[in-house]
Amino acid sequence: MAKVVTLAHYYTTPEIQQMADKVGDSLELSLFARDAEADIIVFAGVRFMAETAKILNPNATVVLPDRGSTCSLVEQTDVTALKAWRESYPDHVHVSYINSSAEHKALSDWIVTSRNVDDIIAHLYAEGKKVIFSPDRNMGAYLNFQYGYDMPLWSAVCEVHDKFNQKALDEGFASVGDLPHYLIAHPESPLPVLQQADYVGSTSGMLNWVKAFDKAPESVIFVATEDGILYNMKLARPDLDIRQAPIYAGCQCNQCPYMKLNTIEAVKRAQQGQGVVIDYLTPEQIEAARVPIDRMLAFSERQYALNVAVKQPEAVPA
Numbered sequence: 001m002a003k004v005v006t007l008a009h010y011y012t013t014p015e016i017q018q019m020a021d022k023v024g025d026s027l028e029l030s031l032f033a034r035d036a037e038a039d040i041i042v043f044a045g046v047r048f049m050a051e052t053a054k055i056l057n058p059n060a061t062v063v064l065p066d067r068g069s070t071c072s073l074v075e076q077t078d079v080t081a082l083k084a085w086r087e088s089y090p091d092h093v094h095v096s097y098i099n100s101s102a103e104h105k106a107l108s109d110w111i112v113t114s115r116n117v118d119d120i121i122a123h124l125y126a127e128g129k130k131v132i133f134s135p136d137r138n139m140g141a142y143l144n145f146q147y148g149y150d151m152p153l154w155s156a157v158c159e160v161h162d163k164f165n166q167k168a169l170d171e172g173f174a175s176v177g178d179l180p181h182y183l184i185a186h187p188e189s190p191l192p193v194l195q196q197a198d199y200v201g202s203t204s205g206m207l208n209w210v211k212a213f214d215k216a217p218e219s220v221i222f223v224a225t226e227d228g229i230l231y232n233m234k235l236a237r238p239d240l241d242i243r244q245a246p247i248y249a250g251c252q253c254n255q256c257p258y259m260k261l262n263t264i265e266a267v268k269r270a271q272q273g274q275g276v277v278i279d280y281l282t283p284e285q286i287e288a289a290r291v292p293i294d295r296m297l298a299f300s301e302r303q304y305a306l307n308v309a310v311k312q313p314e315a316v317p318a
Ligand code: SF4
Pocket: 011, 046, 070, 071, 072, 073, 099, 158, 159, 160, 161, 188, 226, 256, 257, 258, 259
């Protein structure tokens, strides 16, 4: 019988996370996919994540539950234009966020996730390298601001995080009156939002920040990222008042429409091998995209002593 491993990103719904063998951020899931001893990897996330799993574990059959699970950072990046942009900086290192297609990754020297992007770019600057960054303009602008870099940036945004804005935040903060309040934010958010944040980091980083929260218990914590992670935060710290950062952009939901296509029915079908099988990448594409991913994984395993190479599926809290 085929061994099936199901992976779910923090941005999927609680029901989907409960169906998974491993829940995590992009870095954790990439490592888990690489080392999974599975015939079939069901990736309840979006297409670039399933492609990354296939690149790292080419012998496994990788299935994406729904064809529509894309990402605006991928959709806004024309790879032919990206190639010309990259070639216009021949003496720069091209660092790409993992939210990119396999073709995009193959045009990159390093892949980064929101967890390791600060450290990898600091490492490159320390070596005297010049860097260009793609595709997330908000993340790049934050890095340039925070560390005084001068990286040329590709211009795509996450349509979910890009909705966070100063005005809505000010109203949200005012709504809690005299209660102490904090803002934690994902670096895909716009710079004015990140400049106000008490913590900027990956989904796992934000989750760890909440777990370790030791300020006044009546504090309100606003979270500027996709709302799926609030499930994990409230599970970890039911004693805290944790709220979505407001957006007031027509609807009040900070949901990724592509992640939410991972319905229970779609994931069950994928576990039977039905869905989008990632079988269209050529061996050459896999090889070319794997080089910058492997650089990142080797750096991260050294830097953070990460070991999520779990062979047996992990239970997810109910
Ligand atoms: S939340 Fe944004 S960056 Fe993440 S998959 Fe959705 S559109 Fe892409």
